[in-house]
Amino acid sequence: MEYWSLNPTSLKVMQQKRNLSQIHTNKTLLNGQLNTPKWWAPTVLILGIAVVIGLSAIGVMVNKGLGVTGLSRPVYWGLFITTFVFWVGISHAGIMISAILRLTQAEWRRPVTRAAELLTVFSLLTALAFPLIHAGRPWRIIYYIIPYDFARGIYPNIRSPLIWDPVAIGTYLTGSTLFLYIALIPDLGNLRDRTTGWQNAFYTILALGWRGNPRQWKMQTVGGILLSALMLPIFVSVHSIVSWDFAIIPSVEGWHSTIFAPYFVIGAVHSGVSAVVTMMALMRWLWKWDDFIRPEHFDALARLLIVVATAWLGFTFLELLFAVYGLDAPELALREMQLFQWPWNFLFIIFMLTAYIIPVTMWLFKKVRTNIALMFWTSILVNIGMWLERFMIIVPGLARKQPFVFTWEAYRPSGLEWLILVWSFAWVTFLMLLFSRFFPLVPLFEQKESQVFTDDVKIGRASVPAIIREID
């Protein structure tokens, strides 16, 4: 058999910008942990204040009752539930990026995986808070989930989607957190070697005595693939189950649709991957990781997003089409309100423009895809649109609940609700920044592995990037 000869030590000669020494990689990617950036403390302080304000707002609401919100007959699911669905959607970034791209061996995933998984964990935590806040008396929600009175033998009703939800989200949160930790171990070993004092003790405990022998590396690779394969079905199930909170209810117009599960999942991927783009831009700017988070990563993500967004648009089309397909008068009336009546028509136009038309049109151009500032703003647009999408699904259906309901009151979120919405963003950012102080946001070993496994080969006169694939 003919072999190409390949000498690993001479491999990197042809690569210019990609040839980074491991010391340089360590120094740059650990700059958040080893020397705190100047902007870090003030930013965290400001976010901390915002978080405290938000928590106080929640406290006021718990004290005064749900009357301080805009929730009223007949709309009892409003901004909180919308935001819950929104954050569950964002959480789909992590597994999408790190599991699907790992299984398909996409090389460009490497710098993105950890931040995406992290976003999953923190957005899920935030999402979980919203049903609690929404309940008004958060301590009582425990009754839904845990058998609360053994003496009378009353148990949670597992036939209710309100039980499916915490089970699914709990599974996803546990799995994602462990997945994040497993992939963090080699980098914790690295941090242990770079630190002294209490930090060293902290990382030594967390690194579990990592040494980097072939057995441990093999477990990282095989285990990573196995966990990805296990997390993927969970990932799909979570947003499907969230969608069934709505879809299984036949009495609310616009909700009882079979397409909800995949429609929610694809929408979640759309908003989640966009959030990853937003975050990557921020990471590149804040920590100056220009060598690692490069325009080609934005390019690849934008291409993926074009496909995802278009699939999502297809599902949106099917959802609308088959809603009116039945020609039921209440459903038609609801859709007319949603599309043509003020202020829903305005919201709908904004939603369409921000979730699809503006960003996807812009992403068609390579100049935009490789421009980090433009990618940052377009990805934010997508998430404005996707938040509106959830709002447009949840509220109008309730606002026109039944033909004989005596009040068709529109729903206007109160200032307090908006404050709590803002809190959720501050809270996620706060947690991310706190994490970044102690753990690297870009997986160092993946970055180094990419250097071992990639190479340029000469085909004729051309130099072509190539990847070494192991033979199973």
Next chain:
Amino acid sequence: MIKNPTVEMTDEKHLPQANVPFDQIAKDLVRTTTHGGKTIRRVSIILGVLSIVGIVALIVKLITQRDDSTQWGYVAALVSFLLTVGGGAPMVAIAPVLAKANWVRPITRISAIFSLTGIATLIMTIPLLVVLPPLVVDGTRRRSIWFEGPNFSPHVWDYIGILGLIITGLALFYTAAIPDFAVMRDHTTGWRKRVGRILSRGWIGSNSQWRTLRMRIGMFGTFYFLILIFVHFLFSSDFAMGIVPGWRDAIFPMYHSITSLQGGLAAVIASLWFIRRYFKLEKYIHIDQFWSLSRLLFATTLLWIYFFYSAFIVFWYGRGGADKAWIDLLVRGSKEGIGPMGWVFIFAGIFIFIAPWWWLIWNSVRRSINGPIIAASLILIGIMLDRVRIFVTAWSVPTEHIHDKYLMIIPQTSLPSGLDIMIIIGGICIGLLPILVISRVIPVVSIWEMQQFNLLSKPVKYMKTHGVLVAKPD
């Protein structure tokens, strides 16, 4: 033991795909067009006879049962099956090609050839158009995706859609085949050379020709995908959902499309297995292709259950009249207990999901030659059963109920008549015949893709181990 490459690498499972010189590839693959001349001729004649029997049966059925649309379920199921499997197969190559996967190169030709099954779809759809009720039935407009559209919109547009799909599929097949026709022109004699000369249209392999070729493959591939989804949307909603009162199921078009990918994958795996054995292409169709394809097949089996369950749980939980009617008609096949179509559904579920899922979950099965073919065959049978479940029950609803709010009475399951069986066998033969014929004109494994495969990936020694170095040009 220390892993010694030269000792342990003898087993085929651990050998990288052989790197074959360019001229050898051309020689080996051109040979396949003449290989097994007599057998293939005999098989073609049998297929031809069965095809004619099928067409005759179709004409007889059209003459005798024109007025009774409830008798046409099996023909609709056949068309759906052909559209699902034959239409989905070209897609198998398109997605990985667009993602620049190298392993897909040996299978692009065989999957594109499946667009020829479109001929069968086109023929078999014609009588369905005759019996499909128009939009206005008994003076009242029925529910459809066409709303206030002209009366025969489904008939016209669905056929145009199917036609468009087939034309795009053939364009994709032909575009990617031009360099190979040039090889046929240069390296064969007689009529094959003449055909090659005409169809290669002066291909000389210049830089600009390759550039246009790549662009066209990307373009037709994308179009094919979009049209495929659209045709599934049209066909599933007009030929199944639209004729059942109260069936409002937004996911059904997607369900139909997903099974199309699954069916296409299964068909490609089955045909790969066959041509590998029959044409002795072990050097070109490696275990890697089966491995990658069966992973995708595994993913689609999971998608099948996901899409089915997404619809099912909504209807099961909703418990409205229309919800219950859906379950009674399409899942249980009866109002009480499990009807005949309920059993068909159960077997479809076993064949499409349970058995292949349990089989393909094992890596040693996926990474083998004979493992995936078993799953693929099961899935093909399962998809046929699933189509029977959907279309036969949908068409069994009498036209007089078409304006009901939902189906109050679950109609009697109609069993296939002799004519139906002849049509189904004939229809599948019409689908297979052009594939067999085209294998005489052009190699079933693309020569130029194979050459590029070997150009871009080679086994490498890496320190003390070895791997495959895959180049990824932009």
Next chain:
Amino acid sequence: MPKQSLLGLFEKADPAADAMDSFNEAGFKLGSFDVLTGTPYPEGAFGEHVPQHRLFRFPAFGAIIGFTLAIFLTAGTQIAYPLVTGGKPILSIFAMLIIMYEMTMLSGVLATVVGIIFESRLPNLDPGVYDKRITEGMIGVVITLDDDSRKKDAEDILKKSGAFEVKYS
């Protein structure tokens, strides 16, 4: 005699692989020498002993346990408090399936994580001889000897292959 470990540090991967080869040729016990790297290399790149593992048993085991527990939980609680809601049967298999599915997957993931840690032989309370520069790109070849008798041989091999430093535990 207590066990003793030697660690040779290499700047490049190739000489480290040579050292592994030399240990093998010199008849050192298989599995007594290992390579430490700061990044994964293709399996067998150093001609090392390829570790066997049973990771795939863990998720299967976990899934079975989770599934069984889920059946008991979903069926048990419904039978223990049989309240009909929405006209659905007490044992609503299609609703139970969702909980069963999640619990199966959760238990599978938990078992896999345990499996990864166990099969990585972590936590490792006594990591032995080590050097911080391994996570900066140096390659470490470590050999563990039962006694002092072949210490010199081992050191020679490391040095001859190109180790710029040899450390002892």
